[in-house]
Amino acid sequence: xxxxxxxxxxxxxxxxxxxxxxxxxxxxxxxxxxxxxxxxxxxxxxxxxxxxxxxxxxxxxxxxxxxxxxxxxxxxxxxxxxxxxxxxxxxxxxxxxxxxxxxxxxxxxxxxxxxxxx
Numbered sequence: 001x002x003x004x005x006x007x008x009x010x011x012x013x014x015x016x017x018x019x020x021x022x023x024x025x026x027x028x029x030x031x032x033x034x035x036x037x038x039x040x041x042x043x044x045x046x047x048x049x050x051x052x053x054x055x056x057x058x059x060x061x062x063x064x065x066x067x068x069x070x071x072x073x074x075x076x077x078x079x080x081x082x083x084x085x086x087x088x089x090x091x092x093x094x095x096x097x098x099x100x101x102x103x104x105x106x107x108x109x110x111x112x113x114x115x116x117x118x
Contacts, residue, residue: 022090029083036072036079043069 047065050058 022086025086026083029079033076033079036076040069040072
């Protein structure tokens with residue numbers, strides 16, 4: 001991913017620092033997602049092989065593999081939700097000229113809570 005992907009965010013040295021941090025957070029999250037998707041591909045292949053084999057032990061093993069696959073999918077959904085939230089908040093902070101530097105915390109979670117309709 002190129003560093004200019006979010007070049008439209010903010011201006012000046014402070015915003016560049018925030019942009020770089022946001023970009024690094026996105027890259028880290030996308031790398032996590034890709035790693036999990038790669039694991040899922042292997043799990044699905046093994047599940048299919050076990051299903052085709054019709055060997056009782058292999059079929060029993062599929063129960064645990066499918067649970068692992070479901071957990072991985074849940075993790076990917078959560079990572080994408082966090083990415084979406086962080087991206088929205090970074091855009092809001094950039095458009096408001098927020099110079100607090102608090103758009104993202106170091107744990108990749110947004111520092112602000114999502115407003116829910118009443």
